[in-house]
Amino acid sequence: MLSILRYRQLRHELEKNIQFYPPKQNPAGDSPPQSQIANGPLRAAGRPFESLENGESNLASLVTLQNDQRAHVPGVEVVCTGSLPGNGKSEIFVVGFDSENDQLNPKNWSLAYKWRTLGIVGMTGFLVGWASSIDSMVIKQAQEEFHVSDVTESLTIALYLIAFAFGSLVAAPFFETVGRNPVYLVTLSLFMIFIMASGLAANIGAQSAFRFLAGLFGCTPLTTFGGSMSDIFHLLDRTYAFPVCCSLSFLGPFLVPMVGAFIGQSSLVSWRWSEWSTLIIAGLITVSIFLFIPKTYSPVISLEMCEMIRHHGKLGIDQIKLSMSGEAIMESRSAEESFSEDEETAACVDEAHRLGLRVCSHARARDAVIQCARHGVDVIYHASYIDDEGMDMLEKAKRKHVVAPAINWLYTTVHEAKPYGYTLEQAEKVGYKKELEVAIRALREMRRRGITILPGGDYGFARCPHGTYARDLEHFVRLLGFTPMESIIAATAGIAKLFMQEDELGKILPGYYADCILVDGDPIQDISxxxxxxxxxxxxxxxxxxxxxxxxxxxxMQRNNFNYVSYVDEFGKPRIGHLDFNNNEISPLTMSSCSPLQNLYEVIELGEEDVVRGEGSPVNLSSVKVLPPLPDQDVLCIDVNYRKHATEYWDSGYSRNNGESQVFSKRSTSVIAANEEIFPHPKFTQSIDYEGEVGVIIGKTGFNIQADKAMEHVWGYTIINDVTAREKQRDHHQFFIGKSPDTFCPMVYDTFTPSQRLPMLHIQTFVNGEKRQDGTTADLVASIPRLIEVLSSVMTLQPGDVIATGTPHGVGIGFRPPQFLQPGDIVEIAVTGLGKLSNQISLPSSKNPQLSKTLEKTNIPIYNLDRTWGGTSLTQIGPKNYINIRELGTANTKKDPIVFIHGLGASLEYYLPLIQAAGLEESGHRIILYDLEGHGLTPTRASHTATLKTFAADLELLLSAKSIDSATIVGWSLGGLIAMYFAQMRPSMISKLVLLGPGGSPLPELAVNMFKQRAALVREQGMEASGVAQLVATGATSALTKATRPLAFSAVRQFLVSTHPEGYAKGCIALAKSPETVISVEALRMPTLVVAGRDDAISPLQLAEKYLYRLPNGRLEVLDGVGHWHVLEDLEATASVVKTFLEQE
Known part of the structure; x- marks a missing residue:
């Protein structure tokens, strides 16, 4: 084995001599290998920038491996910069190291701290070797105590070693998911438990089992300490760190013979001291890890960073700034060095974007810029040392990123900082001069590739204080090759994008008005x-x-300039949103009260100051159904209102008027949205023509409006295709019939508000991609103010009225021969600031879509539908039957389902206390509750007549929809009558009946008249003003309830006043018509419980006793002190009798 000194020598030789070799050519489109990183400026994978001038050679660079120069972030420091506003709500927070030389970063620890940590981790390897060896020294003692052979006792050592193979399979994956320290602490703790158990073992079987379990958890260090080492040391430093760790692992078996021989031969201590010594060593190592080793594992740190982002997101910040690379002035951390790991950046960006926050980054280093581009960082500050790879990535995603280089900071630091104590020599020494040169070349290349570069910054120093950011405009022109106008656009439209206000600020487009600074001079000639x-x-x-x-x-400053679009949301409700032309996404808009906007008429009436962005997530334009912006009113039109078009129209042979302009209208059924098909009406016309027009939207009611005041009544503009059947226009002396066929008025989904200014709009029309029309509103014969003046002289203009202002020349009849539209043709009309209107001519065999739309419309009101926001929570049980259902318990049960039917003036909520008090949900029953028509959340159509038959039909549909063949029915009051009638009609579907105060059948004539009068009264005055709520609450509760149960009495009133008057009236009429459907009580043979309140004045006790007498299998329970609202007046008593009855077989 090579010595540590030899490893260090090799390391220095590598650092000194390793050279950069270009890789083999990759196939087209492949990116260079990720392990190849050039530290020199403007390089990646050996490829120089094409923009390097005069054949300038590449700067020398060393190859490093991708992770060599990066560091894991052990914690997150959040710093409020306090200088850059976000979206008008809060400040920017910087997330990253608390400095570029953060000593909490494991790779930045001092050498002594690193070796101390490595020593503690390495001792875990020592422990494993010790524990596997020391038992071999005491086999004889253990063999004698357990009376087994030496072969059997050796099994304990074999099992310990076998367990190594299985334990590593468990420990290693957790090491890469939960982090280093938790795995060390948990496995070492379990190791100690089983070593202690082995030392206390009473027989060879217990010892063998506990030794195996100890080995299962004790093998962890051999699997994992290499990961800890890689967290702490750079790649080349590991060449001598790794042997040290390995040496500690061998030290254990080396020392064991000295200690083990003493234990094995001594008569003073038992063989069990081999286990106690292992336990002591393991305890010391575990405590040391707990006290002295901090977190080092990057993914765990990433989770902490995400949590920090979530925390500050809740505080209301809207921008996160990551500090990802060094700074030249920090001599121990180069600006070319990135200390952010790829997974850390990905985690931060994903979490911030999930919360709707914008992510910015301090990223000078090459690797930091690549991470920003790869993971979607929105704003990249500096990007000085970007290379070709990073440049290519930014170019591919240039709509997602902006670069803010803060070039004035670099320029003043290099050239103007001497008076402030920072010389050019110092700037050159630490690398600022080099960075300025590199950054200039990189930024020039970015401009050439169309990457957004922004002036300004968030810095402020004596040499470049706040208020001097305009110098960047001059630097952009003189250093980066921008034209003066490009520099100004970067400072306006670009900066608006930086602050997430690109929809409100910085629009430099035809058709948009801008507030201007009047300058004493010409910035185009001298930007400074x-x-x-x-x-x-x-x-x-x-x-x-x-x-x-x-x-x-x-x-x-607070004006909102939205591109309005009308669309259908995911719940099928019409909504108004803002369309972002850059990404075709719709953001929902609301009133300032946060109530949703349903149509453009509401927007116009409110005024733009009361329209704000909603909280909902944006949706893609292609994923929703777009609606016409203003479909409910006829469109007012003016013909031949462009000079050149007037000439082509009069020369076409299709004109039969006297050369004067005419006012006409297009019927509202002709209005369709963008991208909807135009029905060609093959039996009506063979000469369909297009006319691209600007539509003026009226925002304020007016009559006899003077031209100089006309623009005060204009709310906005839209695009219209005035589709025309030319032969019908010619043959009729008025235009209406040729202009109003269904679908002949496509209108763009987007509308533009001009703030009372009259823009010059550019109009272009294309047919199948061929430009046909090209004109501007400057060519109008009658101006928009004049049109408003003329029209308002004879009619009152209303908010939402649309005036089509005429079309430029280039229509189909202007060609020789005429070029009419054919099925399949696509007509596109583009107007500056308004987007594009596109529609296709459908096939002659298609159907007129307006017919089905018209059939779907109704003027008959549907009451109670607004409580569910158009029925979003309702369940369809029939073609036109929607009811509110709540289901409790489990559907997979052998017990009979229980269906609850409430009474007049209540809802399904009436039964919930009863279900809880009786423990019905816990008893295993499937429970279904629903609201009757017009009650609770179930709607009712005004034209529908409710009767016992219709209520019973709804119940049958409900059981069928829920696949229920047999059920117990609980009915109260009106619900009791419905239950009995249904039981009479479908006896096989009813297993039991519970009737709480059922109404009479038939009702006496006096009661019939009373219900009819009550229905009329609540329809006229409502539940409260009519006095019905108070009358019923007083008459239907007991004296005891009114005197001592105020909560119950208030609940009765609450049910009544919250019931929709039409729903209550429908129930009254159903009762009034009940004599038409007399119930045959004697035919109800299923077990039936009748519950009566002794003080019930609505369904008195005498009525309940008559029902009992007539029921073949009936039972009566009387509740003292209770009126008609049993559940509310005495819940315990009602629950007790119902529960007892249901539990009986």
Whole structure:
């Protein structure tokens, strides 16, 4: 074996002499091997940047293995920078080492600390060798005590060694999942327990078993101490650390003969002291590991970092900043060195993104940048030592990343820091001069590849204080090759992306208005002028000139500019969201009260200040059904409103008017959404044409609006395809019939709000990819204010009205011969700032989609549906039957299911106390509760008449849907009548009946009239204003309840007032019609329990006694001091009689 000195000599020779050799050529598209890392700037896998000028040679570099220069992070330090706002909510927190030279990092420990730790870990190997050897020295003593042969006693040693093979299979995987220390502590503790048990063994069998178990857990160090060593030492340092650990393992068997010989030959101590000595050594090592060895394993540390991110996410931060590489000024930690492990970065980014947080990183080193690109870090600060591999990765994902190099920090540190005590020589010595040169070349290459680079930073020093970040604009132009305009765009649109406000800030696009700084000079000629505050004279905000010293309008700063889209969410409900054009994702929007928005009419009425981003996760545009933005009103239109189009239209032969513009409308059934198909109406027209138009959306009601005030009534803009049947337009003297066929008005899902400004919009139309129309609103004959003035002179314009403003030239009839649309043609209309409207002409054999949509509409109200947000929690039991069901217990039971039917004015919640008090769920029954029509959460259609027959039909559908052939039915009040009627109709499906205060059958005429009057009363005034809730609560409870049970009385009232008036009225009508369905009580032969309240005025005791007399297999239980609401008035008594009855066979 080579000596330690020889290993150290080899290590130094490797560091000195190992050279970089380019790898073999990889197949196209393959990335270089991950083990090849160039420390020199601008290199990876031996390939120089193509942008290196004048054949400049690559800087010399050494090969290192990927993990050589990285360190595990044993803990996480969170530091509030306090200088960069996130999304207006909080500050940025830095997650990483508390410094670049963190001594808690195992690879940064002092040499003495490393060797102390290695010694403790290595002693576990000593222990294993000791324990496996010392028993061989006391075989004779143990053999004599247990009266066995020496061969049998040797079995204990063999079993101990055999256990090594199995124990390592268990310990090693846990070592890589839960970390180092837990495995050491647990296995050593179990080892000591079984060694102690072996020392106390009374026979050879017990000793053999305990020695085997001791070996099972004692082998752990031989499997795992190499992992601990790799956590602490760099790769080349392990060349002498590993032999030391191995030497300690051999030291145990070396010392055993001296100690073991004494124990084996001595008459003073028993052979069991071989076990006690092992136990003492194991205890000392276990305590040492517990007290002196901190965590070193990277995945465990990653989990801690994730927990820290979760903790601060709960505090409201919106950006996490990782410190991943060194800094030149820290001489012990180079800026080219990354101390972040790949799995740590992945864990942090995944956890932060899962919580909706943006991840930033201080990453100068090559490896750190690659990790950022690989795992999706959003903002990469510096990226100075990026190489080709990292550059390629950033280029492929350039929409996901932005780079903020803080170039002014480097520039001032190198060239302008001398007055502040930091000379050029110092900057050159520590590497800043080199980093500046490398960074400039890298950033120039990034610009060439289209990677987003941002000016500014989060630093502040005497040589580059806060407020001087505008110098980066000059550096971008002079050092990085940006044009002045590119530099300005990077500082506006780019910075908006950095702060997650790209939808609200920094839009430099046609059709968008920007607030401007008025500069005394020309920044395009001299970008440095923007650094001179004296040259910045006026700042117009929202069209109002203000000086730089004026306080910015809070309303202006908080304005939300959303790209509105109407869509159907995962629950089938219409929603309004914001469409991000960059990734085609829709973010839900809500009112400022956080209530969801269902349509654009609500948005218009609220005003943009009351529309905010919701808390829901974004959804991809392609995964949802998009709805037309404003489908409920006819679209107002103006023809030939573009000068060139007027000429082509009048020359086409399809015009029969006198050359004057006409106002017409398109019927609301013609409105469809983007990507929906246009039905070609083959029996109606053979000349379908397109017209790309801008639609103006009215936001404020107005009549006789003057042109100079017209824009105050404009809410926004949209795209319209004014599809036209040309021969019908020509043959009819008015346009309506040729413009209004179903689906002939596609309207883009997105709408744009202009804040009362009139933009110039660029309109382009493409048919199957061929450009047909290209114009701007500057060519309008009648301007938008003029259109609003004319239309409002004769009609009141309402919020949500859409005015189609006309189409530019290039329509189908303008060609010779005309080019009409054919089935399969795709028409795309693009307008700046509004996105794109795309629709395809469907086949003639297709069906008109508007027909089915119209058939689905109804003007008959469905009551009580809003309580379940459109029925999201309801269960369908029939074609049009949806009810609220709750199921308890288990479906896999031999006991009869129990179905509970509540009474008038209650819900399924009425029975839950009874089920708990009677222990029915624990008894093994499958329990089903449901709300009657119009009660609880079950809706009711206004046109539907409820009767005992319809209620019984719902019950049958429910049992069928739940695959129940036989059940016990519990019915209270109206529910009792439903149960009896169903038992009469389907006796084979009922095993038992429990009737709580069942109503009379038939009801007397007086009761029938009373229920009819009560139904009319609650429909007119509701449950509370009509006094019905108070009347029923008072009349249906006992005197004892009203006097001594206030909680029960309040619960009765709560049930009644929370019942929808229409649902209560439906129940009243069902009772009023009950004489039409008289129940034959004598036919109910199943066991039946009737429960009556002695003070029940609704279903009096006399009625219950009559039922008992008529029931063939009936039983009556009377509850004292109870009225009609049995469960609420005396829960214990009601539960007792019901439970007793159900338990009887």
């Amino acid at each position: 002028i923007l650094q001179d505050h004296s040259k910045l004279n006026i700042l117009p905000l929202d069209s109002l000139p203000q000086s730089l010293g004026a306080q910015t309008s809070a309303a202006f």
